[in-house]
Amino acid sequence: MNCLLRAERISKFYNSNASNVVKSTSISINKGEIHVIEGKSGSGKSTLLSMLGGIEPPSQGSVFYKNKSLYILPETEQAKIRGNSFGFVFQAFHLIPEFTVRENIELPLHFLNVQNNELRTEEIARELDIYSHLDKYPNYLSGGEQQRVAIARAIITSPEIIFADEPTGNLDQKTTEKMMDVLINLSTMKDVALVIVTHEQKLIRIPHYLYTMHDGVLKENGEHV
Numbered sequence: 001m002n003c004l005l006r007a008e009r010i011s012k013f014y015n016s017n018a019s020n021v022v023k024s025t026s027i028s029i030n031k032g033e034i035h036v037i038e039g040k041s042g043s044g045k046s047t048l049l050s051m052l053g054g055i056e057p058p059s060q061g062s063v064f065y066k067n068k069s070l071y072i073l074p075e076t077e078q079a080k081i082r083g084n085s086f087g088f089v090f091q092a093f094h095l096i097p098e099f100t101v102r103e104n105i106e107l108p109l110h111f112l113n114v115q116n117n118e119l120r121t122e123e124i125a126r127e128l129d130i131y132s133h134l135d136k137y138p139n140y141l142s143g144g145e146q147q148r149v150a151i152a153r154a155i156i157t158s159p160e161i162i163f164a165d166e167p168t169g170n171l172d173q174k175t176t177e178k179m180m181d182v183l184i185n186l187s188t189m190k191d192v193a194l195v196i197v198t199h200e201q202k203l204i205r206i207p208h209y210l211y212t213m214h215d216g217v218l219k220e221n222g223e224h225v
């Protein structure tokens, strides 16, 4: 199998919860595919995303990145994969207020020890329409602009897969549409795979896989256009 990311019967158990917050789940994600997960608050969506994204080891089961079992790799290898190949966008943007927009965008590069490429930062900022804000502090930007900074930060490393956890949760309708367009463009133009937790599934007008999460059980609803 030539899969980018594959989870095999992963589940998550916390001592404080009576049952598994994520029950045995398997999923395969290939290059450029869009996977959308819907579900009520508390159903286990963020936990599942964290396990897929290399952030939270499952209690049982395995996650394979290009056929390598992610969580049994040495921590330095795992960090390299998270840093180079995965991008994360969260509902709370997690921007650092003391850093300028430019510094926030370039932050992941410092962890990777790669040469800073100013031109690439500016190219991405132009694409996302935040170029004129590069030297400002995030608090001076609107919610939509801040979320685009968070997306810029997620793609500065050219990831193969982006995990987005309710990325439009705090945004108005127009900004939400724009945000989804940005993510979908990345997927179609650059073959980036997307795993999105969102209720904005109707805004995705190209084929994608749709799932519903209910009490820790992921159910596939088939491929939607």
Ligand SMILES: Nc1ncnc2c1ncn2[C@@H]1O[C@H](COP(=O)(O)OP(=O)(O)O)[C@@H](O)[C@H]1O
Binding pocket: 014, 016, 017, 021, 039, 040, 041, 042, 043, 044, 045, 046, 047, 048
């Ligand atoms: N670190 C943790 N310790 C204990 N319980 C947790 C932890 N993280 C999440 N949970 C519980 O797991 C369940 C699913 O949470 P979550 O994955 O955040 O759901 P969702 O993202 O769908 O709202 C919730 O009941 C939550 O309280």
Ligand SMILES: [Mg+2]
Binding pocket: 045, 046, 047, 165
């Ligand atoms: Mg959540």
